[in-house]
Amino acid sequence: MSYRNLSTLDRGIRVALGLLMLAAGWAGLAGGVWKIALEVFGWVPLITGLIGWCPIYALLGFSTRKPGQEAAHR
Amino acid sequence: MPDVKGPGHLNPKVDGAFALRRLKWAALLAALAFIVLLELVRRALNPYLPSLTGMLLMSAAVFTGCLFFFGALFSVLERMQGRLERRNRELLVLHEAALGVYAELALEAVLQNVMDRARTLVNARYGALSVIDDTNRIESFVTSGIAAEEGARIGPPAVGHGVAGGVLAVPILCKGPFRGNLYLAEKAGGAEFTPEDEESLVRFATTAALAIDSAHLHHRLNDLAVAEERLRIAHEMQDGLAQVLAYVNTKAQAVKQLLRTGREEDATRQLDELAGSAREVFADVRESIIGLRSAAHPGQSVTEALEEYCNTWQAHAGIDCSLRIDGEPRLASNAQLQVLRIVQESLANVRKHAGATQVEVRLEQTDDRLRMIVQDDGAGFNPSVLSRSEYPRFGLSTMRERAEALGGTFRLDSAPGEGTRITVELPMQPAASVLRQESP
Numbered sequence: 001m002s003y004r005n006l007s008t009l010d011r012g013i014r015v016a017l018g019l020l021m022l023a024a025g026w027a028g029l030a031g032g033v034w035k036i037a038l039e040v041f042g043w044v045p046l047i048t049g050l051i052g053w054c055p056i057y058a059l060l061g062f063s064t065r066k067p068g069q070e071a072a073h074r
Numbered sequence: 075m076p077d078v079k080g081p082g083h084l085n086p087k088v089d090g091a092f093a094l095r096r097l098k099w100a101a102l103l104a105a106l107a108f109i110v111l112l113e114l115v116r117r118a119l120n121p122y123l124p125s126l127t128g129m130l131l132m133s134a135a136v137f138t139g140c141l142f143f144f145g146a147l148f149s150v151l152e153r154m155q156g157r158l159e160r161r162n163r164e165l166l167v168l169h170e171a172a173l174g175v176y177a178e179l180a181l182e183a184v185l186q187n188v189m190d191r192a193r194t195l196v197n198a199r200y201g202a203l204s205v206i207d208d209t210n211r212i213e214s215f216v217t218s219g220i221a222a223e224e225g226a227r228i229g230p231p232a233v234g235h236g237v238a239g240g241v242l243a244v245p246i247l248c249k250g251p252f253r254g255n256l257y258l259a260e261k262a263g264g265a266e267f268t269p270e271d272e273e274s275l276v277r278f279a280t281t282a283a284l285a286i287d288s289a290h291l292h293h294r295l296n297d298l299a300v301a302e303e304r305l306r307i308a309h310e311m312q313d314g315l316a317q318v319l320a321y322v323n324t325k326a327q328a329v330k331q332l333l334r335t336g337r338e339e340d341a342t343r344q345l346d347e348l349a350g351s352a353r354e355v356f357a358d359v360r361e362s363i364i365g366l367r368s369a370a371h372p373g374q375s376v377t378e379a380l381e382e383y384c385n386t387w388q389a390h391a392g393i394d395c396s397l398r399i400d401g402e403p404r405l406a407s408n409a410q411l412q413v414l415r416i417v418q419e420s421l422a423n424v425r426k427h428a429g430a431t432q433v434e435v436r437l438e439q440t441d442d443r444l445r446m447i448v449q450d451d452g453a454g455f456n457p458s459v460l461s462r463s464e465y466p467r468f469g470l471s472t473m474r475e476r477a478e479a480l481g482g483t484f485r486l487d488s489a490p491g492e493g494t495r496i497t498v499e500l501p502m503q504p505a506a507s508v509l510r511q512e513s514p
Contacts, residue, residue: 003149033122037131040115044138055145058152 004052005063011049018046097150104146108139157270164274167195168281182216184289188246188282189218189256195278196242196271198258203246205254242267244275248283248290256282299408306415306472310362318355322348357425360390365418376410377402377437380417384435391425393450399437403444404503412476413446413500419469420448420496428452428494444502449495454488473498 006014021042025035048054057063115135122128170191185203193201201218240261246254256279261267325348332341364386374382377399388395405413417435424433430452438445470486473496477484482500 003153033119033125033127033131036118036122040118040131040135041138053149055141055149058145058149059141 005057005065006048006052006054007064007066010064011052014045014049014054016049018042018044018049022046093154097147097154100150101143101147104143108143112136112139160270160274164195164277167191168278179289179292181286181289181293182214184285185214185216185254186218188285189216192256192275192278192282193218193258195274196258196267197262198242198267199260199262200258202257202259203254204257240266242272242275244272244279246279246283246286248287254286295408299411303411307362307366314358315355318351321351325351354426357390358422361387361418361422361425364390365415375402376405376413379410379414380435380437383414383418384421387421387425391421393425393430394432395421395435396432397435401439403437403439405444405500406503409480409500412480413444413498416446416473416476416496416498417448419473423469424448424450424452424494428454430493439502442502444500446498446500447495449493451493454490454492454494456490457486457488 019042021038024030025038025042028035030038112135116123116132119128119132123132185205189201189203192198192203199219202220203216203218205213205215207213240259242258244256246256256275258267258275261271325344329341329344329348332338332344364383380399381397384395384397403410403413421433421435424430428450430450433448433450436445436447436449438447474484477498477500480500482498485497486494487497488494
């Protein structure tokens with residue numbers, strides 16, 4: 001898809017990080033407010049990794065994709 | 075119009091209004107989802123909210139939501155802007171290509187022009203255009219971005235069609251006999267061709283088809299002009315030469331008869347008349363040859379051709395001829411030829427009928443019209459009493475036809491003792507197309 005701005009490696013890392021954060025939250029590795037923080041913010045890298053698009057990258061005009069895979073209109 | 079269909083051709087998905095409507099709905103739904111998620115986070119954080127950490131976490135959640143929302147919004151806007159910029163560029167190229175049609179009329183030049191512009195349009199490094207004849211063989215091949223020696227090394231193109239990886243190909247279909255394919259390879263920057271590239275190229279091919287059709291028509295027009303010229307020469311020979319030769323034959327018979335009956339004086343008179351006719355036809359033939367010669371240079375401007383003709387005519391006819399032209403008239407090549415012919419016919423009339431000592435040829439220009447005046451100081455005549463038999467001999471009707479065929483007007487002013495003045499007004503080509511011709 002042309003809107004993506006994450007490379008495959010970037011996406012892999014994000015998905016892994018997101019799953020780790022969520023798993024840590026659910027497993028109760030941290031307690032109290034941090035458990036909720038992990039459970040809430042774990043979704044952020046997971047979702048961005050899955051859809052291949054990062055809002056911060058988009059706002060900063062940054063991309064980790066190769067030029068050939070850049071957005072079509074560029 | 076050629077029936078060209080391509081991806082995204084009249085596709086509502088690329089319609090700006092549709093994209094904007096979709097964006098509005100997406101923004102509404104995203105805002106609703108954001109509120110729901112925020113409420114869920116608030117409920118989860120509820121026990122910790124009075125603490126600083128809880129407040130920070132809540133703020134971070136709001137911030138993240140905003141980032142997603144605005145990030146998505148701006149990236150969509152950016153994409154729409156990119157699409158608009160691309161359309162703009164495409165329209166500019168199409169516009170330039172349309173202007174190029176006026177600048178170039180030779181088919182090979184138009185093909186090269188089309189190829190170069192197509193390559194710029196999709197940012198391709200190499201481009202080729204093949205023209206296929208009725209038997210599906212490649213008739214001519216135009217390349218762009220390929221050096222001559224490189225082209226020689228690659229050799230002739232493969233016959234047939236097909237699309238290989240990294241090559242974009244679209245057909246060019248014209249109403250005329252032309253059928254061709256545009257091939258583009260290696261997008262600059264190592265990227266691959268996108269469906270948008272193909273879309274642009276398909277649209278461009280439609281314009282290119284019109285340009286190529288126009289070049290074909292121009293080519294045919296030139297052929298027709300040549301055919302018309304041949305017909306004119308045939309008519310002239312029929313009207314002039316053949317009639318005089320018939321007259322000479324009759325006179326010769328008469329002289330023979332007179333000599334047989336011993337009326338030598340009458341025979342001498344007839345022979346004098348015969349010599350006069352021969353001289354007249356000789357002058358006509360010479361004038362025709364000069365006329366043909368002055369139209370024979372393809373690269374010559376109408377001013378140069380007129381100067382050359384007037385100089386030669388002056389020496390040949392023994393009548394003082396002055397030429398006054400302000401600026402080079404912007405005329406199509408067929409119009410240039412017609413202007414030259416009208417001047418030639420007018421001058422021929424001056425030599426044959428006017429008995430003038432001076433003649434002036436004047437070319438004046440207004441913004442969009444050319445006025446051509448041929449004025450002599452000869453005997454003049456009353457145009458209203460020109461008999462039917464005399465009329466065609468003066469070539470006036472031919473001159474009028476020539477002027478009217480170019481969308482112009484023809485006027486004759488003359489009175490006995492006051493000379494004759496012929497005024498022809500013709501429309502000129504718009505200045506813009508000539509400017510482009512001068513600065514490619």
